[in-house]
Amino acid sequence: MRLEVLVAAKQRVLDLLDEKRKAIIATAVTHGLNPKVELRDSDVPWLGKIPAHWRSTRVGRLFRQSKILGHPDLTVLSVYREFGVIERASRDDNANRVPDDLSKYQLVEVGDLVINKMKAWQGSLGVSAFRGITSPDYVVFRPVHSEEPQFLHSMLRMPQLTPVYLSISNGIRINQWRIESERFANVEVFLPPVDEQRAIVQYISRETAKLDAVRAATERTIGLLKERRSALIAAAVTGQLDVGAAA
16 A cells, blocks of 8 residues: 555656646747746737747748658658657557558658647647658648747747647537638747747757656656555565554
8 A cells, every 4th residue: 555655746746847848948938038028918818928039920832732742662651749749669559550551651851840630729739859650641841931940839838839730620520620721821920030049949858858757767666666566466466564553
């Protein structure tokens, strides 16, 4: 019982680390790194005030929809809510089968924005760091900007935007709602100068690396606690442990 309590406490630490990561990223990509910067009202209800020198733009001015087929030999990519665009083979928890014929899969270049149309409202989108191909059910947007790709990746994936994506999606059932590409292109975002974007990306990378180190250590501890619990149960079942004495 004591080990179960410890495992639950460590799991709560993991949850808090996830919340901390989201808060660090959201604050950095909406308010920057200078706590004393002059602010102005963004006139966007979910966003509130932003640094006065940040400029407004629309997603459609940053990306254009693209659909290039005919590259079946490239690596298959998937979009995950937790990670963004990753190589499909790097995960073993995707139940969707890859077809034998990949001729209809879409080309994705580094820097492309890829969206899972049915799960965008859950955060399943991201700017790709890989070249490959992806499902014809996704939407691929080619960059037409000179911004920092990783900044756009973090900004477009922040939790505050998922209700916006939900509001521009539709369908019969909410868990199958599809985002409308035209309305997505009209989503307003605010961008700092490129050098500030890069500084923000470096800050996010540095701070989340610290959280990742704590997460890895916590997960190792959880693994050891579970192993210890299993060993105690096995010892009790086989009579190697005097349960009354142990209690």
